[in-house]
Amino acid sequence: MxxxxxxxxxxxxxxxxxxxxxxxxxxxxxxxxxxxxxxxxxxxxxxxxxxxxxxxxxxxxxxxxxxxxxxxxxxxxxxxxxxxxxxxxxxxxxxxxxxxxxxxxxxxxxxxxxxxxxxxxxxxxxxxxxxxxxxxxxxxxxxxxxxxxxxxxxxxVPNGVDPDRFRPPDPEERASLRKAYGLHRFTVLVPGRFAPEKNQLAALFTAQRVPEVDFLFAGDDDSPLGALSRGLKGILGLGNVRFLGRREDMPELYRAADAVLLPTLGENQSLATLEAMASGLPVVTTPIPAQEELIQNGVTGLLVPPRPHLLAQ
Incomplete structure (x- = not known):
């Protein structure tokens, strides 16, 4: 060997x-x-x-x-x-x-x-x-x-994800997961560690524009940007935002959510995008080369410039 x-x-x-x-x-x-x-x-x-x-x-x-x-x-x-x-x-x-x-x-x-x-x-x-x-x-x-x-x-050598872990839920499983996570409205998952290129601030300001939609941020948030984002949540009064931190149950979170938002400024090939697609979720992300390689605009997701007023639409 x-x-x-x-x-x-x-x-x-x-x-x-x-x-x-x-x-x-x-x-x-x-x-x-x-x-x-x-x-x-x-x-x-x-x-x-x-x-x-x-x-x-x-x-x-x-x-x-x-x-x-x-x-x-x-x-x-x-x-x-x-x-x-x-x-x-x-x-x-x-x-x-x-x-x-x-x-x-x-x-x-x-x-x-x-x-x-x-x-x-x-x-x-x-x-x-x-x-x-x-x-x-x-x-x-x-x-x-x-x-x-x-x-x-x-x-x-393109990335891939395990389809046994990341898969669409059946209706009964989805209902059970949404109840367990306390999801009662349209819910957008924002996965990724808090880093400038992941652009979580754009997602926060998007959440401010659509108070009728809930946003779940899942990823390491112990960075200065994570602290800033938590502070902004309070300053902006974002009752529709939850910070979940690093999670080991990402497959279940994907199956419970309604959509994924990735306002990223830079990727090589996004694992989060692949995980969301394998889970049957529409992805709203930015028209950068990495995402254009994965997302067919208007079919498997939306490619939108990372500006809150455009993402909110």
Missing amino acids: LEVAFITDSPRVAGSEIWLLERLPRLPFLGLHPTLFLPKRPNLDGFAEVLEGKGVKIQRYASLREVLEATASYSLRVFQGWKETTYYLLFPRLAHPKVAVVHEQLDYRYPAGLRQTYHLLYRLGKGSALKGADRVLTVSQWAARFLRGMGLEAEA
Whole structure:
């Protein structure tokens, strides 16, 4: 069996970690034996325990030097990084063969000057480090084209979700879930960790415009943006908004909701969008390349510029 080292510098559990959680346990069926190299962070302990429970070997590390030494003998190294310092200090020094998996948004719907500045910084920073990869994988077709435009050998391996977990409910199950969650009106689910690119503030101001609709925000909200959003709820008097925090029952929340709102400014390929679609929910989101690749406007959802007065319509 081929020994494969998966390496992440993750500071928290987010979409790329869910990608690992869904895929690593399946690799032995393909003749691959994965080991995940994971930082020694208390907030990742639960994530590590879940993977170990699924039969994945976990090796925790405190320094990048440990990773270099421990992964040298593996048949293949698969890297997915968050921090620019990891791209600079670790990835170029990893033994070959090595593959980079890019989950980053790559393109943001920011004002033109900021958008172009971000492109330039990515090309000079992480993009430059990726030139040492034997292969670059990413999770959407548009992102693969973007990376190839930087001269990288990039291929798309699109995301997927488990249809046994994310599925439409039958009427009885839906009624039971809505009762359990206390949902009595049209309910919009807003999934995602609180981060500037997820644009939860637009969703809050949208909620202000449609008081007859309830909004459930589900995702890590311990960031400054999360605190700001909670404060705005009180200032704006939004009785139709609930903050649920990080949830382990997302499949059930999708089956209980009526629609999903994702006013995102940047995605590579959105797991939340795929989860909502697999659950049979219409998705209202922004016309950025990642979402245009998934959503057929007016058929499987709506592509709307992320302005509250337009989203509220």
